[in-house]
Structures are given as structure tokens and as C-alpha cells.
Amino acid sequence: MEAARGIADLGYKAIIIETRDRLGGNPDSSGYAKLTPNMQDSEEAMDEMRNAVLDNPNVEIMLNTTIGGMEGELGNFRIKGKSDGKSVEIDGGAIIVATGFQHFDPGRETQKYGYYEHDDVITLVDAEKMFKADHFVRPSNGEKPKSVAFIQCVGSRDRQIGNEYCSKVCCGISSKQAIEVRHHCPDAKIFIFYIDMRMYGYWENEIYWPAQEKHKVNYIKGMATEIIKKGDHLIVKGEDATLRRPMEVPMDLVILAVGMEPSMGTRRMAEVFGIKQNKFGFIETMGGALNTVSTNVPGVFAAGACTGPADLEDSISAAGSAVMKSIGAMRKSQVTA
Amino acid sequence: MEAARGIADLGYKAIIIETRDRLGGNPDSSGYAKLTPNMQDSEEAMDEMRNAVLDNPNVEIMLNTTIGGMEGELGNFRIKGKSDGKSVEIDGGAIIVATGFQHFDPGRETQKYGYYEHDDVITLVDAEKMFKADHFVRPSNGEKPKSVAFIQCVGSRDRQIGNEYCSKVCCGISSKQAIEVRHHCPDAKIFIFYIDMRMYGYWENEIYWPAQEKHKVNYIKGMATEIIKKGDHLIVKGEDATLRRPMEVPMDLVILAVGMEPSMGTRRMAEVFGIKQNKFGFIETMGGALNTVSTNVPGVFAAGACTGPADLEDSISAAGSAVMKSIGAMRKSQVTA
Numbered sequence: 226m227e228a229a230r231g232i233a234d235l236g237y238k239a240i241i242i243e244t245r246d247r248l249g250g251n252p253d254s255s256g257y258a259k260l261t262p263n264m265q266d267s268e269e270a271m272d273e274m275r276n277a278v279l280d281n282p283n284v285e286i287m288l289n290t291t292i293g294g295m296e297g298e299l300g301n302f303r304i305k306g307k308s309d310g311k312s313v314e315i316d317g318g319a320i321i322v323a324t325g326f327q328h329f330d331p332g333r334e335t336q337k338y339g340y341y342e343h344d345d346v347i348t349l350v351d352a353e354k355m356f357k358a359d360h361f362v363r364p365s366n367g368e369k370p371k372s373v374a375f376i377q378c379v380g381s382r383d384r385q386i387g388n389e390y391c392s393k394v395c396c397g398i399s400s401k402q403a404i405e406v407r408h409h410c411p412d413a414k415i416f417i418f419y420i421d422m423r424m425y426g427y428w429e430n431e432i433y434w435p436a437q438e439k440h441k442v443n444y445i446k447g448m449a450t451e452i453i454k455k456g457d458h459l460i461v462k463g464e465d466a467t468l469r470r471p472m473e474v475p476m477d478l479v480i481l482a483v484g485m486e487p488s489m490g491t492r493r494m495a496e497v498f499g500i501k502q503n504k505f506g507f508i509e510t511m512g513g514a515l516n517t518v519s520t521n522v523p524g525v526f527a528a529g530a531c532t533g534p535a536d537l538e539d540s541i542s543a544a545g546s547a548v549m550k551s552i553g554a555m556r557k558s559q560v561t562a
Numbered sequence: 563m564e565a566a567r568g569i570a571d572l573g574y575k576a577i578i579i580e581t582r583d584r585l586g587g588n589p590d591s592s593g594y595a596k597l598t599p600n601m602q603d604s605e606e607a608m609d610e611m612r613n614a615v616l617d618n619p620n621v622e623i624m625l626n627t628t629i630g631g632m633e634g635e636l637g638n639f640r641i642k643g644k645s646d647g648k649s650v651e652i653d654g655g656a657i658i659v660a661t662g663f664q665h666f667d668p669g670r671e672t673q674k675y676g677y678y679e680h681d682d683v684i685t686l687v688d689a690e691k692m693f694k695a696d697h698f699v700r701p702s703n704g705e706k707p708k709s710v711a712f713i714q715c716v717g718s719r720d721r722q723i724g725n726e727y728c729s730k731v732c733c734g735i736s737s738k739q740a741i742e743v744r745h746h747c748p749d750a751k752i753f754i755f756y757i758d759m760r761m762y763g764y765w766e767n768e769i770y771w772p773a774q775e776k777h778k779v780n781y782i783k784g785m786a787t788e789i790i791k792k793g794d795h796l797i798v799k800g801e802d803a804t805l806r807r808p809m810e811v812p813m814d815l816v817i818l819a820v821g822m823e824p825s826m827g828t829r830r831m832a833e834v835f836g837i838k839q840n841k842f843g844f845i846e847t848m849g850g851a852l853n854t855v856s857t858n859v860p861g862v863f864a865a866g867a868c869t870g871p872a873d874l875e876d877s878i879s880a881a882g883s884a885v886m887k888s889i890g891a892m893r894k895s896q897v898t899a
Contacts (some may be wrong), residue, residue, distance in 0.1 A: 235572065235893065260851055262851065265851065393762040421761075423602075423761075425760050426871040426872075429726060434726065468804070514602065515597075515611070518882070535763075542854045542855075545855070545879065545882040545883025546885070549571070
């Protein structure tokens with residue numbers, strides 16, 4: 226949406242191809258309540274972005290549309306797909322892939338958290354849905370939890386499953402959610418079990434310190450490795466790295482900070498457009514740190530979390546870079562053609 | 563440079579106003595050797611960026627130029643300044659501020675590291691210069707160090723001095739430099755004293771684990787608070803947070819991971835253009851996480867580390883966003899004018 230608005234503002238025509246029946250990506254489909262770090266209402270923010278492209282004469286939006294193939298080259302692409310069940314062909318000078326990420330599934334066999342077994346083990350995404358519904362409770366009994374634990378790095382920094390990368394945003398999102406838990410449960414004990422707190426840049430002063438000092442969130446360096454059920458409670462087992470000893474802590478509710486993985490759309494588009502993926506399946510950008518959007522295919526660019534873990538700022542900025550480079554490349558191809 | 567190239571590629575004219583006698587910013591003026599994370603040669607990378615604007619008919623470059631005032635508005639700005647000592651007026655439709663950061667001065671009175679007292683206490687910047695000269699030694703005696711310590715968060719995450727933010731890139735740069743130290747000193751002991759290792763995203767797998775496993779860099783959770791000299795060595799005093807006890811470790815060379823502060827140029831331009839700054843002096847962007855470049859002054863945008871701690875990818879992406887939004891805004895102002 227950000228890229229399409231920008232393309233339109235530059236006087237070019239943008240076509241948004243979306244598989245779902247409405248725009249908004251993960252913040253919309255997963256029902257995010259508030260954005261990190263500034264607690265902006267997610268629905269309002271997405272509405273604003275949607276309205277900018279919906280009312281835009283330079284933007285065409287194709288919903289319920291899937292892409293099956295691509296022909297041509299920079300300046301002269303033809304995309305083939307299906308829209309509302311009918312075959313379509315879409316022409317364009319350049320392509321920007323913005324297919325984002327999917328949340329890690331914490332129910333994989335390597336994960337000992339019992340996500341699918343215990344009602345009160347949920348994910349950041351499940352928690353967002355409860356915050357959005359303004360009803361934050363233990364799913365098992367509908368009561369407010371007296372103790373809540375966040376477990377960081379679920380599906381990230383994990384070599385066993387091949388996700389060696391850090392998902393970048395989970396520390397910030399967990400801390401933001403911990404503040405929201407405090408609003409719902411003024412007397413609850415709130416813990417964040419972490420390896421490193423990756424509160425880079427302003428997140429340090431915007432969320433990390435307020436969470437601790439104003440909202441009484443406890444950060445404990447240590448990794449939880451297993452969750453079992455004991456009576457009405459969950460027992461979080463792991464290691465407290467500061468105390469250097471095993472821990473077993475009873476909790477009412479556990480929130481798994483699930484990381485990012487390449488979405489199916491990202492994997493599919495990489496195949497359709499012949500774009501190189503890195504070993505994790507994200508789209509590989511070319512040119513090192515000084516180029517964040519170019520792929521190995523001239524005229525095909527990628528922006529946001531389809532290239533790897535990205536926060537909102539990263540994705541928004543990358544959209545701008547992709548617009549600048551894609552229209553620049555298109556113009557050059559017309560000059561030389 | 564990235565923004566100017568992009569503006570030119572879109573068919574508009576860019577004027578780069580630079581106070582120094584050549585382009586390249588901190589990587590050039592501070593003599594960076596290699597970029598983080600992919601060890602790209604900094605000079606080659608800057609040359610490539612410079613060449614793209616130097617040979618560009620759509621880019622005018624004004625070196626040795628300072629700005630003293632600004633009149634007008636979006637679509638019709640007039641900047642007044644001095645170029646090579648002569649008064650100049652520069653007209654433009656939109657303004658992108660890209661004045662970056664300056665490295666924290668570790669010799670401030672709050673800092674107990676003896677940067678100006680001990681020859682063998684240096685900064686990341688001093689180390690870069692030695693790497694670039696391919697001559698990495700103890701400044702005190704010209705010999706290769708047998709033990710090297712990096713101290714993280716110097717001037718960052720420090721409330722005493724008002725820099726509450728995390729400077730974002732120092733963990734990555736220190737780890738990259740630790741690998742370079744290993745190349746110069748195959749048998750040295752190399753330590754990184756840290757609070758949290760903020761190796762977000764791919765830095766985790768690209769530098770953090772290779773530094774430890776391939777290059778035998780030791781990461782020690784703990785903050786060094788003071789450095790004194792004892793005979794031929796430095797003594798790093800502090801707390802080992804894992805062992806939970808005070809530490810006093812002898813070292814041949816200590817590298818202070820100095821953070822980012824707003825540059826003088828950033829502070830000056832904020833004044834000249836009437837742009838709002840945050841409490842740290844960086845330029846404040848408007849619109850939360852979904853707008854990384856707009857300032858409170860319509861038509862004036864900011865990109866990169868002048869808005870706060872930023873890595874190379876952040877700055878490059880933000881340049882694209884600033885180009886997209888500035889030309890978009892200019893075009894709209896012409897339509898309504």
C-alpha cells in the first residue's frame with residue numbers, strides 16, 4: 226500500500242495484486258490491536274493506508290487474485306494469474322514483491338511448549354486478538370491471569386530448526402504487549418524470559434524502560450525450554466541464566482514470542498519470478514547493505530519482511546526505496562529501448 | 563548520495579549541498595575500512611555511490627557549502643548560504659536533510675575510561691583507521707596486542723548523560739571489528755563486554771555466531787565502568803553479570819564502542835529549517851512507525867541517522883522513502899498551486 230501510494234504520487238500507475246479479499250497484510254489478517262512502538266491503533270493506521278490507495282485514480286486494486294506465471298522483462302512484464310476465478314493478464318514495467326512473513330508455528334515437533342495441548346499457552350498473535358477484543362483472559366477459564374510469562378525467541382535464533390536469524394521485532398512487541406497486559410491486569414505478575422533484549426534505537430527509551438519502571442514488567446535472562454501443566458497452572462521449565470540454575474515457575478498464562486518465517490506468498494512469488502532466496506527462504510537482496518530492495522532479476526524488487534525480519538519502519542522505508550528504484554529502472558529501460 | 567541518484571533517475575534535478583570538500587559522510591571522513599555486516603570495502607562502496615552522482619547530468623554538487631537560512635515553502639524553497647566563501651542562493655521544490663550523526667566523545671567527564679589519558683584506549687573509529695591502514699597495533703608501543711577488549715554502550719543506554727537510546731549498530735560493528743582483530747592477531751584473546759547483544763535480523767547468523775565459533779571471540783555479559791593503567795597494561799574494572807561479581811581484567815588494548823549523537827550539521831539544519839528535534843537533538847519524524855522521513859515542516863524531509871540511530875540499510879531505505887515522498891509532495895503542490 227505504501228509503495229502503491231508513492232507510485233501514484235509520482236504520476237505513475239500502480240496495480241496492487243492481493244490474494245485476500247481485502248488489503249492490510251498481517252496487521253489486518255492477524256488482527257493486530259496496536260502497533261509497536263507507539264501504540265498507534267492498528268486498524269486506524271491500516272484504514273488510513275487503505276484509503277490512500279482505494280480513492281486513488283492511479284491505483285488499481287485486484288483482490289482475490291493469484292499469480293501463476295510471469296513473462297517479459299524490465300519495462301515490459303506480463304503477469305498471468307487468476308482473479309475471482311477468471312484468467313487474467315496484467316502488464317507492468319516493474320514488479321515490487323511485498324508478500325511479507327508468516328508467524329512461526331510453535332506447535333512444531335521440536336517445540337516443547339505444548340501450544341496445541343495447553344489452552345493457556347498462546348502466541349503474540351493470539352494475545353493481539355484478545356487485546357483487540359478488549360478481553361484479555363486465560364482461555365482455559367475466562368478469568369484474568371494473575372501471572373503472565375512471555376517466552377522470547379520461539380522459532381528464532383534456533384539452529385535446531387534452521388532459523389538461525391533473530392526475528393528482530395519480538396522483543397519490542399512482547400514489551401509493548403506486556404504494557405497492555407498491565408492495563409488489563411493491574412495486579413498480575415508479568416515476566417519476560419529473554420536471551421538478549423534487542424530493544425535497538427529508540428525502543429530502549431520508548432518501551433523497554435517504561436515497561437520496567439512504569440508498568441512493573443520483570444525481565445529475566447533465561448530460556449524457557451518446556452511447559453507442562455500441573456493442576457490449574459502451567460509450569461515453565463528452563464534455565465535462569467543470571468542465577469545459573471534450572472527454574473520451574475508456575476504461570477497462569479504463557480505468551481510465546483513467535484518469530485518470522487517467509488510466507489507462502491513469498492516462497493511462491495520467488496518461484497514465479499525466478500528470484501533468488503536465501504537459505505531461510507526469504508528473498509535475497511543484492512548489493513550488500515547499500516541496496517535493500519534489488520533482487521537478482523532486473524526490474525523485480527522486494528520490500529519489507531519478504532526479504533527477512535523487518536520492523537514497520539524497515540518495511541515502510543523499503544517500500545520507498547523500491548518505488549524509487551523500480552521507476553528509475555523503468556525509465557532507464559525506456560531510454561535505452 | 564543515494565537520494566540524489568534516485569531523484570536523478572526519476573528525471574528530476576538534485577542539488578547536493580555538502581560542507582566538506584568531498585562527498586561520503588562519516589564512512590569517508592572517519593576512514594571506515596569495511597562495512598557491516600558483509601565486510602564490503604568502504605572506500606569502494608563510497609566510490610561507487612560518488613561516481614553515480616558525479617557523472618550525473620541531473621545532479622549538481624556544491625562542496626564547501628554551508629547553509630545559513632531558508633525561505634519559502636513546499637514547491638518553492640530558497641536556501642541561502644555560502645559556497646567557497648561566496649554568498650549563494652539555491653532554489654528547490656523540496657529539501658531532504660541527510661546530515662547524519664557524530665560519534666560520541668568518550669572523553670567526557672562522566673566517562674571513566676581514560677580515553678584521552680591512556681594511549682591504548684581507543685574507539686571503534688580509531689580502530690577502523692588502523693584496519694584501513696592495515697596496521698593494527700597498540701598505539702603505546704606499536705606492537706600487536708595479545709589481548710583486546712571491546713566495551714559496548716559507551717555513550718548509549720546511559721541516562722546519566724541523557725543518551726537513553728540504544729545506538730543500534732555498535733554491537734554489530736564491534737563484532738565485525740573483533741573478526742578483523744582476529745585476522746591481524748591470530749593468537750590474541752578477544753573479549754566483548756556487553757549488556758545485551760543487539761544482533762538483530764541476519765546479523766545473528768552473519769556476524770554473531772561466526773565471531774564466536776570461527777573467530778574465537780568471547781562475549782562476556784558485563785559492563786566495564788573504569789579503565790586504569792598498571793605498568794604496561796590496562797586494567798578494565800567492572801561487573802561480570804554472569805558471575806555476579808566485580809571483575810578486574812588486564813588488557814593490552816581497549817576499544818570503546820562509541821554510540822551515535824546528532825551531528826552539528828543535524829542540529830544546525832534543524833534550526834535553519836525550523837524542524838522539530840526530539841529530546842536527544844535528533845530530527846523528529848512525524849507519523850509514527852509508518853512514516854520514517856516526514857518532518858513537521860511540509861516539504862522538508864529527513865533521511866538516515868539525522869533522525870536517530872540507524873544502520874546502513876535503514877539509511878539507504880530511508881533515502882528512497884524521502885525521494886518518493888519529496889517528489890510526490892512537490893508534484894501535489896504544483897497541481898494545487
